[in-house]
Structures are given as structure tokens and as C-alpha cells.
Ligand SMILES: Nc1ncnc2c1ncn2[C@@H]1O[C@H](COP(=O)(O)OP(=O)(O)O)[C@@H](O)[C@H]1O
């Protein structure tokens with residue numbers, strides 16, 4: 656399937672990526688013909704069932720696994736042309752994999768922990784600490800830079816780990832199921848923080864998950880893999896509202912749309928709004944569940960960001976988007 660067309664040159668491009676493991680009768684095709692267009696600033700989610708090839712695709716993006724066939728290009732440079740030394744550089748500085756489950760160094764301060772990746776890459780202390788402080792303040796830990804990890808709660812430690820993962824100069828950050836071990840409450844908080852950090856620090860992230868709610872929470876773009884092939888690529892809204900085939904339709908059948916869709920997804924531009932101006936206001940990033948909770952008896956809400964009016968959402972469109980289930984009339 657052709658990748659979604661978007662304006663601008665993609666940063667990271669995969670074409671026809673395939674991977675087979677083993678030989679002869681034991682040969683197993685793990686990934687077949689995967690195309691991806693990852694743009695700067697994307698949170699690009701690879702989702703699929705266990706064994707669908709997500710980790711293999713992710714690892715081919717920085718050639719931790721060599722593709723059997725197909726290419727990966729970063730800024731137009733084919734990674735298969737690189738010498739081993741150049742490849743190490745690319746992995747360190749340009750397409751870096753976050754491995755840890757956010758474990759911190761106990762004897763270093765929170766700031767040193769957050770700055771760790773940059774220091775490892777030889778960035779001078781002042782700059783690394785500035786970057787670390789910026790990330791710590793985004794995750795709500797501005798006052799904790801001098802503390803030791805042992806002074807923090809479990810959830811706070813997770814936030815430091817996330818800040819550290821995103822405090823990097825790498826063009827692309829690869830994360831394989833980063834939140835799968837977390838309990839649900841911390842997990843939701845971490846998903847929100849990843850979106851915020853990536854946005855405010857201008858990071859490009861490729862995240863693997865098997866959880867559709869997580870995918871729709873995080874992903875600016877989502878590729879659903881099925882048995883090593885792309886079943887569909889699109890935004891969360893594309894995949895939820897226009898599934899490409901029965902497989903995708905079944906896969907997305909169970910998603911919690913109220914959490915997956917945001918006010919910005921059902922926004923009506925000001926010029927096209929023909930109802931009375933509602934008194935309720937919401938943010939574009941509010942989920943429809945959050946919007947619904949604020950609507951009360953109002954017929955709609957104004958969507959504002961930093962004091963400026965972006966448009967409106969109608970109560971009717973919010974409710975029908977939440978209730979929309981393929982094959983069932985809302
Ligand atoms: N090193 C390997 N050797 C043999 N088979 C592998 C190897 N890595 C992955 N596979 C197989 O490739 C398929 C895709 O695996 P993987 O990419 O890990 O899937 P996912 O991350 O979606 O669970 C699976 O069937 C898996 O068993």
C-alpha cells in the first residue's frame with residue numbers, strides 16, 4: 656500500500672523493507688514490503704499484534720537488523736551505503752534506540768540522569784544541563800534537578816526517565832513498547848508526557864506498541880502491521896473512521912474512541928459554524944471524553960489555544976464520533 660502523501664520531504668524513508676530469518680524449511684518471513692514516510696516532528700507509531708513484525712521493522716530503521724531487501728534513507732542518505740563507523744555514528748547521533756525501561760543511576764542527581772544521553776555524546780555540561788532542565792520542567796520536575804532518584808516516587812522516576820530519553824540531539828528516537836511494563840495510571844500520564852515532550856522539544860519519535868488506545872493517544876501517524884505487511888497507514892482518525900479492510904476494521908473495533916479522538920479532530924472552522932456561539936471552551940488537544948465532560952448541556956464548545964479561537968465543536972459531532980462503530984448505527 657502506498658504511504659500517505661504529505662507536504663515536505665520526509666526525514667526517514669523506508670521502501671520495500673523485508674526481512675526473513677532462517678534458511679530452507681525454517682525460513683520465516685518476518686517483514687514484507689513495508690513502506691514508511693516519517694516526517695520531522697512525527698510521533699510515528701508502529702502497531703500490530705505480537706509477532707506482526709513491529710520490532711523487526713523498528714530495528715531495521717537504524718540497521719540494528721539488516722533488511723533482507725529494501726532501503727532506509729535518512730535525509731536522502733541510504734543507510735546501506737554507510738561504513739560500519741558511519742553506521743555507529745548514525746545510531747549514536749541520528750537514529751537512536753531507547754533501550755532501558757527508564758532505570759535511573761541512583762548516585763547521580765536527577766539533572767545528571769536527564770542529561771546523561773547528551774553527556775555520553777560529548778555535549779558540554781552547561782548545554783546538556785540546560786537541555787535536561789528544560790525537559791525536567793516539561794515533565795513537572797523543575798525543582799527536582801538536584802535531588803537523587805531515591806527521593807522521588809515511582810511515577811516521578813518514570814518521568815525523569817522519559818525526560819532523559821527525549822533529551823537528545825538525535826534526529827529520530829526509536830522506542831520499543833516503552834510503557835508496556837507500567838501500571839495503567841502511570842502509563843496514561845507517561846503517554847501524555849511523551850506527546851508534550853516530543854512536541855515542545857521538537858523531537859521525532861518512532862514508537863512500537865501493541866495497544867491501540869496507546870497508538871491513538873500518541874501517534875501523529877500510525878502504521879498497522881499484520882503478519883509483517885502494512886495493513887494501513889494514516890492518522891488515528893483515518894484508521895478509526897476509514898479502515899482499509901476487514902482486518903483493520905476488526906482490529907480497531909475495540910478502541911475507546913472517546914479517548915482516541917481529540918477536539919481538533921471534529922473541529923469546525925469559525926467561518927463554517929452556523930450555530931450560536933457556545934460559552935464552553937476546550938483545548939484542541941482535549942480528548943472527546945474530556946470535551947464531553949465539559950459540555951454539560953451546551954450545544955457545543957469553542958476550541959481555543961493560547962487565547963485564540965480555532966473554531967468550534969458541536970455536541971452532536973462529539974457524540975456521533977464517540978459512538979461511531981462500523982456496522983452499527985450510532
Ligand atoms: N532473530 C529472529 N530469528 C527468527 N525469527 C525471528 C527473529 N526475530 C523475530 N523473528 C520472528 O519474526 C516475526 C516478527 O517478530 P517481531 O518483529 O519481534 O514482532 P513484534 O515485535 O511485532 O512482536 C515473529 O514471527 C518472530 O518470531
Ligand SMILES: [Mg+2]
Pocket residue numbers: 709710711831
Ligand atoms: Mg516486539
